[in-house]
Amino acid sequence: xxxxxxxxxxxxxxxxxxxxxFSLELTPGIIGLLGPNGAGKSTLMRILATINQPTSGTxxxxxxxxxxSPDTLRATLGYLPQDFGIYPNLNAVEFLExxxxxxxxxxKSARRRIGxxxxxxxxxxxxxxPLGSYSGGMRQxxxxxxxxxxxxxxxIVDEPTVGLDPEERVRFRSLLSDLAGQRIIILSxxxxxxxxxxxxxxxxxxxxxxxxxxxxxxxxSLLDGKVWQWVIPPETLPALKQQHLVSGVLRRETGMQxxxxxxxxxxxxxxxxxxxxxxxxxxxxxxxAVSE
Amino acid sequence: MxxxxxxxxxxxxxxxxxxxxxxxxxxxxxVLYLGYLVNIGQVTLRLESYRGVFNSAWVGSMxxxxxxxxxxxxxxxxxxxxxxxxxxxxxGQIMATTPLSRPLYLLGKWLSNIAILDLMVFxxxxxxxxxxxxxxxxxxxxxxxxxxxxxxxxxxxxxxxxAIAVLFESISWLRGSFxxxxxxxxxxxxxxxxxxxxxxxxxxxxxxGFGVFKTSMAxxxxxxxxxxxxxxxxxxxxxxxxxxxxxxxxxxWTLPLILPRLGILxxxxxxxxxxxxxxxxxxxxxIPRRKSKxxxxxxxxxxxxxxxxxxxxIRLASLPVSPPRFALGRIFLSEWxxxxxxxxxxxxxxxxxxIGASFVLPLTNLRGWVLPALLILPLLVWSRMGCREACYAxxxxxxxxxxxxWNQLPxxxxxxxAVALVMTSGVLLRFGLAGEWTSVIALVAGLLFIPSLALALxxxxxxxxxxxxxxxxxxxxxxxxxxLELDYAGLHASGYWLxxxxxxxxxxxxxxxxxxxxxxx
Numbered sequence: 047x048x049x050x051x052x053x054x055x056x057x058x059x060x061x062x063x064x065x066x067x068f069s070l071e072l073t074p075g076i077i078g079l080l081g082p083n084g085a086g087k088s089t090l091m092r093i094l095a096t097i098n099q100p101t102s103g104t105x106x107x108x109x110x111x112x113x114x115s116p117d118t119l120r121a122t123l124g125y126l127p128q129d130f131g132i133y134p135n136l137n138a139v140e141f142l143e144x145x146x147x148x149x150x151x152x153x154k155s156a157r158r159r160i161g162x163x164x165x166x167x168x169x170x171x172x173x174x175x176p177l178g179s180y181s182g183g184m185r186q187x188x189x190x191x192x193x194x195x196x197x198x199x200x201x202i203v204d205e206p207t208v209g210l211d212p213e214e215r216v217r218f219r220s221l222l223s224d225l226a227g228q229r230i231i232i233l234s235x236x237x238x239x240x241x242x243x244x245x246x247x248x249x250x251x252x253x254x255x256x257x258x259x260x261x262x263x264x265x266x267s268l269l270d271g272k273v274w275q276w277v278i279p280p281e282t283l284p285a286l287k288q289q290h291l292v293s294g295v296l297r298r299e300t301g302m303q304x305x306x307x308x309x310x311x312x313x314x315x316x317x318x319x320x321x322x323x324x325x326x327x328x329x330x331x332x333x334x335a336v337s338e
Numbered sequence: 339m340x341x342x343x344x345x346x347x348x349x350x351x352x353x354x355x356x357x358x359x360x361x362x363x364x365x366x367x368x369v370l371y372l373g374y375l376v377n378i379g380q381v382t383l384r385l386e387s388y389r390g391v392f393n394s395a396w397v398g399s400m401x402x403x404x405x406x407x408x409x410x411x412x413x414x415x416x417x418x419x420x421x422x423x424x425x426x427x428x429x430g431q432i433m434a435t436t437p438l439s440r441p442l443y444l445l446g447k448w449l450s451n452i453a454i455l456d457l458m459v460f461x462x463x464x465x466x467x468x469x470x471x472x473x474x475x476x477x478x479x480x481x482x483x484x485x486x487x488x489x490x491x492x493x494x495x496x497x498x499x500x501a502i503a504v505l506f507e508s509i510s511w512l513r514g515s516f517x518x519x520x521x522x523x524x525x526x527x528x529x530x531x532x533x534x535x536x537x538x539x540x541x542x543x544x545x546x547g548f549g550v551f552k553t554s555m556a557x558x559x560x561x562x563x564x565x566x567x568x569x570x571x572x573x574x575x576x577x578x579x580x581x582x583x584x585x586x587x588x589x590x591w592t593l594p595l596i597l598p599r600l601g602i603l604x605x606x607x608x609x610x611x612x613x614x615x616x617x618x619x620x621x622x623x624x625i626p627r628r629k630s631k632x633x634x635x636x637x638x639x640x641x642x643x644x645x646x647x648x649x650x651x652i653r654l655a656s657l658p659v660s661p662p663r664f665a666l667g668r669i670f671l672s673e674w675x676x677x678x679x680x681x682x683x684x685x686x687x688x689x690x691x692x693i694g695a696s697f698v699l700p701l702t703n704l705r706g707w708v709l710p711a712l713l714i715l716p717l718l719v720w721s722r723m724g725c726r727e728a729c730y731a732x733x734x735x736x737x738x739x740x741x742x743x744w745n746q747l748p749x750x751x752x753x754x755x756a757v758a759l760v761m762t763s764g765v766l767l768r769f770g771l772a773g774e775w776t777s778v779i780a781l782v783a784g785l786l787f788i789p790s791l792a793l794a795l796x797x798x799x800x801x802x803x804x805x806x807x808x809x810x811x812x813x814x815x816x817x818x819x820x821x822l823e824l825d826y827a828g829l830h831a832s833g834y835w836l837x838x839x840x841x842x843x844x845x846x847x848x849x850x851x852x853x854x855x856x857x858x859x
Binding site for chain 2: 097133143148166228
């Protein structure tokens with residue numbers, strides 16, 4: 047099972063690039079896609095989900111070009127878009143039956159799968175209520191269920207934990223980890239802790255370009271000895287931000303506890319600390335911005 | 339000053355948002371086409387068998403009446419949606435948290451509506467000028483005679499149409515498709531009817547403006563042709579026979595003529611302000627919901643006791659690997675559910691009553707009112723075909739499924755056809771029992787045509803509005819008013835069934851191409 051992305055570019059009107067020369071090769075496991083707003087994450091996922099066409103480049107699923115024959119991938123694709131709607135007059139079971147039918151599931155498998163999924167997303171009790179009466183979090187769970195209906199080999203989830211309460215978020219992460227063994231899961235999110243908890247590999251994307259693609263441990267090792275922490279008076283924070291990349295600020299009784307990414311100790315009181323994925327992400331994005 | 343600035347910015351933002359959409363170019367294209375139809379003589383203003391020489395006064399006045407009748411009727415659909423968009427996009431939620439008052443917000447939308455319609459008036463004024471130059475019956479361009487009818491007659495009435503659009507959008511149950519249907523008939527049975535019946539005696543009700551021009555035009559025609567009997571009509575078909583020209587110098591704009599026009603503007607302003615009484619200021623979401631079914635925080639947390647613990651392992655059984663199956667029957671069933679659900683109880687009662695009546699009433703009644711009613715009642719059911727994915731933002735999910743064209747489109751079409759078939763089942767049976775097989779064939783061709791038209795317009799426009807307007811025109815002119823070419827159901831002329839049969843096939847193919855285009859992003 048392999049998804050190969052080669053030199054993918056998507057150019058919009060006025061010459062703006064949503065993606066530029068983006069290449070990636072993915073094998074089973076969870077791949078976290080990190081990037082700021084407008085980085086090109088959703089553009090990439092919409093192309094992989096066969097909804098949009100790139101300007102140039104190829105995407106191959108097990109060697110087959112999905113831009114030429116998208117149905118090859120669609121048969122085994124699960125996709126949870128960032129913004130999606132529901133039909134307000136159908137209930138969850140009816141909506142999932144509909145999606146199962148258009149995904150080509152046979153009736154028996156669909157019924158069994160819908161029953162399981164409603165349990166997994168904790169919607170058994172609300173399953174017969176019209177979707178129009180659902181809260182945002184409940185709709186999001188219906189979205190997760192529809193993405194898993196056909197037991198997809200490629201699962202693309204865009205900001206899947208938006209609107210979920212903390213308990214549901216943990217359940218969803220656990221579900222993703224459980225599913226990851228036999229399929230490729232592309233997880234895009236702003237919530238670094240979601241990626242940190244589940245991803246085998248992380249791709250950092252900025253302004254349509256790939257900045258990093260590595261295992262979390264390897265990414266963390268990039269900043270070994272380069273993250274510093276100490277407490278400063280609050281009034282010096284603006285000046286510090288101008289000089290260094292500040293990756294975290296916490297208010298303490300004695301002042302502001304800051305985390306700074308720097309090659310050398312930024313202050314006499316600064317202590318080296320273990321880097322977090324958030325430090326790496328901010329560092330990579332800032333480096334990407336500098337190189338522009 | 340601050341208020342004017344605020345109004346300007348509300349209107350400006352809305353105007354820019356609308357004019358930068360691709361659909362605005364389509365609108366302009368339609369308006370230009372209307373100008374072209376007038377230029378080639380397809381739409382004409384006549385005083386029985388006479389018409390004015392194509393001078394500035396005549397082309398300006400004729401175009402003004404065309405604008406008031408056609409843009410007044412269909413322009414409503416072009417501008418309606420300014421407030422609905424703020425509901426849908428969530429911008430309204432942001433506005434609701436500002437000190438912006440209801441009347442100011444609505445006035446801003448009204449001004450934006452006016453700006454859009456006036457832009458179209460400007461385009462048609464240029465078309466009128468082109469007409470004078472092309473016809474060359476009177477090459478002297480008299481600017482005031484050309485533009486004064488637009489200023490005094492078209493702009494006030496379109497301001498009223500803009501205000502009606504604001505009113506409809508302020509009332510929750512008129513905001514959607516039902517409101518579109520209501521306006522279609524309200525224009526003919528209300529606005530046009532009042533103007534024709536009372537416009538002569540109460541000038542402020544002469545919103546279409548026929549009374550403004552009629553007196554002086556009639557005097558000029560009578561002076562040139564004493565046989566002229568006093569009639570004036572705006573015709574949507576080319577003039578037949580010998581049409582004699584006469585010279586008309588235009589309207590002498592006096593205060594008694596101008597004041598009622600300003601009165602119409604005043605009515606429009608008042609209507610916009612009255613709309614604020616109905617406007618909920620984004621207190622509810624765009625989709626009306628039944629209160630009893632709203633989820634309460636308590637009912638959501640009620641599910642918590644049975645919730646699995648976060649740490650509990652979750653296992654999903656694997657599905658056997660098999661190619662996707664073509665499940666037309668199940669997709670059709672889901673499409674059918676989506677089509678027929680969501681109506682109020684009295685809607686279902688009306689449908690059942692009418693279908694029941696079609697089995698027992700005499701054939702003359704069936705032709706007279708039962709069949710026309712059966713053909714218009716499901717309008718809002720059909721109008722969602724092909725655009726449901728856009729309306730409910732489910733496109734990304736639906737279009738990423740295998741074979742989205744061949745799996746889904748035929749099922750949607752079948753759903754629409756099934757609705758039409760169920761509605762007319764009694765009529766078809768009765769025609770069959772009476773041996774009226776030509777009527778049966780013609781009606782079936784009409785039933786094929788309806789879902790095909792709905793699907794094609796829904797897919798290509800992404801909204802329900804286009805079908806609601808186009809179908810209502812077909813129904814009003816073809817089924818109710820004997821315009822034989824548009825009689826898709828064969829109620830008055832069954833000879834066109836083959837045309838509608840092939841048109842149905844073409845429209846279905848057109849819908850498929852449209853969906854293919856959507857899939858390419």
